[in-house]
Amino acid sequence: MPEMEKRTENLDIVILQLKEKFGERASTASSIRDHHGHGEGYFPSNLPDIVIFAETTDEVSEVVKLAAAHSIPVIPFGTGTSLEGHVNALHGGISIDLSRMTKILEVNQEDLDCRVEAGVCRIELNNYIRDTGLFFPIDPGANASVGGMSATRASGTNAVRYGTMKENVLGLTVVTADGSVIKTGGRARKSAAGYDLTRLFVGSEGTLGIITEIQLRLYGIPEAISSAVCQYPDLESAVNTTILTIQSGIPVARIELLDEIQMGACIDYSKAEGYERKPTLFFEFHGSSAYVSEQAEAVKAISEEFGGSAFKWTKQQEERSKLWEMRHNAYYAACALAPGKVGMATDACVPISKLADCLLETKKDVDESGLIAPIVGHVGDGNFHLSLLFDPDNPSEKSIAKAIVERMNQRAISFGGTCTGEHGIGMGKMHFMEAEHGNAIDVMRLVKQSLDPQNIMNPGKILPAN
Incomplete structure (x- = not known):
């Protein structure tokens, strides 16, 4: 049987079983699938075949085990605020929506930490813990889910003082590619015990496993x-x-x-x-x-x-x-400058001493292009963003916008920086990975192959094809 026919047959079996298991929480409705086929970036939708609204880690594990048994892709979905095509179902498959996993499992006021499910959003978390005198400082702007923020290694406006998600996630519960549930890290503020799996999964964008619980560092609200x-x-x-x-x-x-x-x-x-x-x-x-x-x-x-x-x-x-x-x-203010146009939002990050050169050269590039492209940045840590507004029906404008992004990110890499300080790689910035990481990308591929040998975990993201 040809491979495509085999996959279709497997998918039909999986969809039937998922609907029997999850009932109304398993949807193949086109509107639901479309909502889960894109984030807030400019990329067109790539629809999953079915969306599952999971409510527990065990349910996520069951879905992944079934997907692994039939080699079906799995894409985690939080609030859909990502910008680089992270949630697009490039090969169809199962979108696992974690937005109903909203329990704040524990708050340890004396130790300044808490444990939450992946669907908890940062504003709700801060509202919940405000009376304890604590707050969670990572603020990417959007009211993103903590699971999504962990998966994309988010940062935001407070990063210059409090760091990024990398510094503020103490431990994780993760469903791996075979459906196993593992726990990484813990509540201790430091550990020298073994490989740092927590930081491996933070920023992995769902390509190595699905984060379902997060142990977070908290801080006292300043006087x-x-x-x-x-x-x-x-x-x-x-x-x-x-x-x-x-x-x-x-x-x-x-x-x-x-x-x-x-x-x-x-x-x-x-x-x-x-x-x-x-x-x-x-x-x-x-x-x-x-x-x-x-x-x-x-x-x-x-x-x-x-x-x-x-x-x-x-x-x-x-x-x-x-x-x-x-x-x-x-x-949203930038997009309002040109109604009907689409915003191509991108970011870069450089050492602080190179910020002026990188930013001013990018500004000159934009001025010469004829496009409207406001600049905003968390410049205290060398990170800035560009929102290029272009007509989606005008191939020339889109091409010009992409060329500016290309030069901006290559420029940042040449200055010893990175093609993304916080948006992540997704599907949009994969082609910069080799320029930034060189042959270290081969080590990343080995990690991916080891943890996800069937390549079912959010395939087509982060790592470009060999």
């Missing part, structure tokens, strides 16, 4: 939090302020950069008053009341060296929330 905004005559001045602030050892919690196009978009979208359409830095400081005031004054002095003006800072919760809401809406 005082203040936010500040400063605007600059040009992009280089804003970037140089960032570099000197970091090199001076000022422990800022956040430094966010918006170029003049992005700032204008945010002003319009959020109906913000009192700001100009100029390159802008948003800062946040954590600590005691006196300490955050001292930090704000130090950054103000640095800003003035580079022509910064309209420096405003506040400790008021309502004002801070409005400020960061404007920043978190940046992607």
